[in-house]
Structure formats: structure tokens, C-alpha cells
Amino acid sequence: MGYGDVxxxxxxxIRVDGRKAGDVRPISIELGxxxxxxxxxxxxxxxxEVIVAVYGPMEAHPRKIQRQDRAVLDVRYNMAPFSTSDRIRPGFNRRSREISKVTSDALESVVLLELYPRSKIRVEIEIICAEAGTRCVGLTAASVALADAGIPMTDLVVSVASGKINGVVVCDLNKSEDNYGEADLPMGILPNSGELSFLQMDGDLSQEEFQEAWDYNMEAAMVIGGYCAEALKNGGYNL
Amino acid sequence: MSIPLVPQLLRSHLIELAENDQRLDGRGQWDGRDVQLEVGILGNAEGSAKVRMGDTIVYAGVKFQTMTPYSDRPNQGGLMCSAELRPVAGRQHEPGPPSPESIELGRVVDRGIRESGCIDTEALCIIPGEKAWQVILDLYAISDDGNLFDAFALAGIAALRNSVIPLAKFELGEDIPLDVSKTPIMCSYHRVGGRYVYDASGREELGGDERIHITLGADAHVHSLQKGLKGTFTAGEFAELMKQARTKGDELRDLVHSLEGGN
Amino acid sequence: MKGWSVARPDNMSGKGNAAGPHDSQQAPLLVAPGEDLGDSEGYEVGHGVIVMDGRLRATKQGQMKKDGKSVSILPSRTKYFPRPGDLVIGLVEGCTNNIWFVDIGAPFNAILPMSLGPAKMEFGGTRSVIDIGEAILCRVQEVEETHSSVVTMKGMGLRKIRSGTVEDIDPHLLGRLIGRQGKALRQLKEDTECRVVAAENGRIWIDGDFEGMLEVRNRLRKMTAEAKAATPGGVA
Incomplete structure (x- = not known):
């Protein structure tokens, strides 16, 4: 089946799961x-469903990975074997490596690593159940977990993806929309400054559609940023 | 896993506690931590369970694949069990290829389930010599505060017992529940401060010595045994562990069955 | 660009901080990292606060404190960060002929040079004085900008810990354990007839009668549980 056939x-x-174009799927956040x-x-x-654990800042072993001027941020994104409809074989995976790297780059932009020279901060992102947009959930959850660990940061990072289905631009693609959609634009947004620390895109969007998707992401990130802040202050958030 | 440093003070304190019949968290010698068991919680797995024992938290997920039967057993499917100790589970768990510890963990749990014969591998055959089901049980630790063995074994059997063979997904008919005829239960004992205790916590494991894992069926048949780490034990000690494992095993088996309701 | 306090949906729990951050309110003002705390003009920044583009901004999750002209965050949870003079309990992780490497629960290990050790000794005799895996009561001598910290065992009461047990609590619970002018800690020692040394890095050395030690540990556990229950989300 090709693009747009479904x-x-x-x-x-109204979308297959009953949402309107700009709606985000329900979100809950639990700490500790x-x-x-x-x-x-x-x-x-x-x-x-994503679980993120943060360890550190702690002594960086082995010594050769230490940085004299800042901490090393060691981010790992991993999908549990049973998280998808077809089992994922454990072990090396190019997709996970790439997502780990871009997630790390996005978080390095907000974590005050220079306060902890020669240390290491480990961020472990585990995808327990995957629908669509796991990299966005992983990045958002990682920034909340870092804040929960008391690691100083200039902002949170909220990530959300918009895309296009049947020629219509919509926010936060679900699984079937992601499979049959025509474009996907995930962004990582700093909710307080409105700056971006993460951006990817694939598919086909006109300049106007791109702007529309961008605006949906910005709007959704502000709302989700509110959920994250609320979760951190009140110990959790349940929509 | 990096080799954790054993604080000598912890060891000497554990000996003192054992001499006074006490444990670090106030439990009795054969007491386990509170067990929370949930099943059917993961949407993309054909069977799933989550176990929490104190601060130890694990998930188990079951997936099905089709396989070509082995030539010497053309009418049998397969069961595969793998344990992953991801670095998410604790500071001491390092990233990298599977450690000998996690391989041992997976294999001990695997033997207990496989050898109990709870899954009829012949029933997993679709077309003899051509196609059969392979049941894959993945064990996943999220938080390691000791005794992953028992947590994995409990989550594993509970996940299998609530699994559904996804016939529809493979266009082979309607989904049917996986038939699991038995409920093997593992009980693990660590030597801490010189004596054996049930369900050791992370600190007890750190300051303890050898461990013994016993998997029993409902009829008290023994399905797997494993002794791990440095240390020796006597026949008398083992007899006591076996006795304790029978009582504890029945208790945990009832817990697993209680979630299955009217089935 | 708007901050999220503006974009917050209406169905939220109503604990929003609609009022300006500098307004003194009866309830403590909870903040999350990145939150705007107002114009930095005329304010000094304390712990957990930075100035970006002329605005005060939180870098940690916790309670905002305003003390005169200084704005800071009392973090909900934070790692121990060594300061010179801190009394800490260290675990010896390794050694060379003249240096011990000590884990003090900080982002970086500390070193204990032979010259600051507990006794006069020969070059190459470090392990015979303090072995790997042993615990020591020591004091932070200095912390360099690149985080190499040095601890010393020269001083009153500093020693190798030979008996009793060491328990960990989150460093931010120390205040609760010690109490005003040390009252709570004194009471605990009197009640249990134990030696209880609360080190700045959250490690508590308990030594004394066996029953007393159990009692101290029970109370520590109870205190941690209460602190968790008092603040949602398992953080205190």
C-alpha cells in the first residue's frame, strides 16, 4: 500500500483514534x-511506555573518557525485545545508536555539564512498549529524569513530532499514521526559551505544510512542558 | 558488570546480625520482601508480567515467532528464554555485551521453566518438519536491589501463563491461549553473614557469599538447581533450604494462580 | 516566546503560579528547571539559579527561597558536593604506594595522600594501614576547580572505622536527622546509647550496643519513609 491509499x-x-489535527495523545508522568x-x-x-533512569554525576571510569572541563553525558536509547509487534533482537543496532546520539546532543544543550568536570552522568532510556514517536517520548522523559536527579539544567527539552496524513498536517502521529503517513517532523523544544535542541524530518512537505507542522509542534511542546513542570513539582502527572 | 567493592564493615556487620538472628531490613531469615505481581500489562507482547520485590523491579515479555523445527525433532516447537541486565537496572551494571552473570541468570531461569515440562513443545508444531512456533521469553530488569533470579523466574512463568498464541497475526486462524500446564517456582538463598537467608537484598548480596537456586513444581518435583559464586555448603544446610523452598514455592504459586481467576 | 506558565492548560490542578515569582506567598513556591523567576535587576543569584538575558532562571527542581537580595533554590534532591572542611565518611577504593583513592559519594573520587594519613608509615605501606574496602572518617581538605579533592585524617576524631555500621541517607535529609542545634541527633544518641556520626555526604556511622544499632537504623528508615510520604513522587 502506498502513501495516501488508506x-x-x-x-x-477526525483522525482514526478520534483526535483532531492538533491534538496530542494522553500523557502521564511518574517519578522515582x-x-x-x-x-x-x-x-x-x-x-x-518509556522508563528513564539517571545515574550520577559520578566518577568517570575508565580515566580516558574523562573530560577535564566538563562531565561526560552517556545516553543510551534501547528498545526492549518485547516492545514492538515483531520481537527486536537484543544487541547492536544502528537505529538505537543514532537516536542515542541525537538525544545526547539535545540534552547536552541544556545540562550544565561544566559544573562537573571529570564526572559522568548516565542516562538510560528504555522503551518498554512502543507505539510511534518513541524518540520524542524518550527525550522528553530523559529531561524530566535528569531534573528528578537534581542535575542542574537551563531548561527542559520537550520533544514532539507532527506529520502529514492524507495530505493533512496533524500533530503527534500514532502508529498507523506513522506507518502510512507522508511526512514526520520530530522536534526537541526548550519550553521556556522556545529554542530548539533537536530536529529531524523525513518525507515530503511543502513550505506551507512545513510551517503548519512546525507551529503544531511548538504549541504542543508548551502544553507538554507544563505537564512536565507540574510532574516535577507535584511528584507526577496524569492526564 | 563491574566488580563491586565489598565494604569490609558491611561484611563484619552482616556477621554480627546473623549471630543475633537479624537482617539489615528487619526481616526474619526465611522472610521474603513484599511481592507485587501484575500480568498482561504490555500492549505489544503476547504475554507479559511485572514483578516488584522490595526495590527490585523486573518485566517479562513473551513473543512468538515461526521457526523450522530441528531435523532431529521435526514435530516440536521451541522455547527460548533470555535475560538482559541492562545498565538501567543499577550503577554497577555496565553497558556492553551480555556479562557472564546475565547469561547465567537467563539460563538458570530457562532450565527451571523448560525442564518442568510446563510447555508441550509438540503442541507448538504447525506443520511437522516445516513450521512450528518458537516461544521467546525476554526477561528485563529495571531496578536491581538483589535476587533478580527469583523475580525473573516469577515474572517469566506468570507471563507465559497469560500468553496468547497470535495465530491471527500470522494468518493461521484465531488466537488461542498458550497452554502452560505447570507453575515451576524458583526460590533463591544466599549465604549472608555465615548463614543462608531467603530473598537477599542488594546489600546482602554485596556482602554475602555463595547462593543456591532451587526450582520446584507443585508436586515438589525438583526441576533445576544451581549453586553460584565462591563458597561451600553442607548436606544438612541444603536439606533445610529444600524444606523452606517447598513452603515458599507453594505460597508464590498460589499468588500466580490467584491472578488467573476463573481460568 | 511565552513561558509554560502561560501555556498551561485550564484543566490543571489549580496549583499554578499565576502570581509573579517575586510575590511572597504563604505556600512555598515550587519551581522546575528552566522556569523564569523574574527580572534579575537588583538580585543576587544563589544555589540553583542563573541569569540568562537579564532574567533569573531556575536550574533545579525545588523550592524557591528569597533571602533579602539573594534568590536561590532549595533542591528537592541533589548529589553531595564536597566543600573544604566537610566531615565525610569515605570508602577506600584503591591505593598506590603513597596515595589512597577514596569514594566520598561525590561526583569525583578524593585522594588521601600518605602525608595526611592516620599514622606515620613507610612508602609502599598504604595497604597495611588502610586496606581497600575499609571505611574512614575524614575531612575534606581542599576541592580544586577541576574537582580533584583531597581529604585528610589529621584532626580530632578522624580515624579508620573499625566497628559498627554505615548507613546511607539522602544528603538533603541530614537537616531533618540533626534537627535544630543538633537536638534531634542528640536525642537519638541518648535514646539508643549509640555513637551516631552524621557525615556531610549522607553517610551515617552507627556504633554501640547491638540492639541500639538496630534501633538507630529503624529510626533512619522511618525518617526516610516519612520524608518520602510528605512530599509526593518519592522525593523529599
Missing amino acids: QMIDENG VVPVADGSCRMTWGTN
């Missing part, structure tokens, strides 16, 4: 879910 949005603009970690967060977003 009708995913009706004449009233990994009791042995220094900070942790469980985030559900639609049927995505």
Missing part, C-alpha cells in the same frame, strides 16, 4: 520509578 482522517477532520537510580521517570504517551 483513509486515515474523515471529512470532519527506578528506586536504585539517582533520578528516574516513567512516561506513558498514547500506548508508548
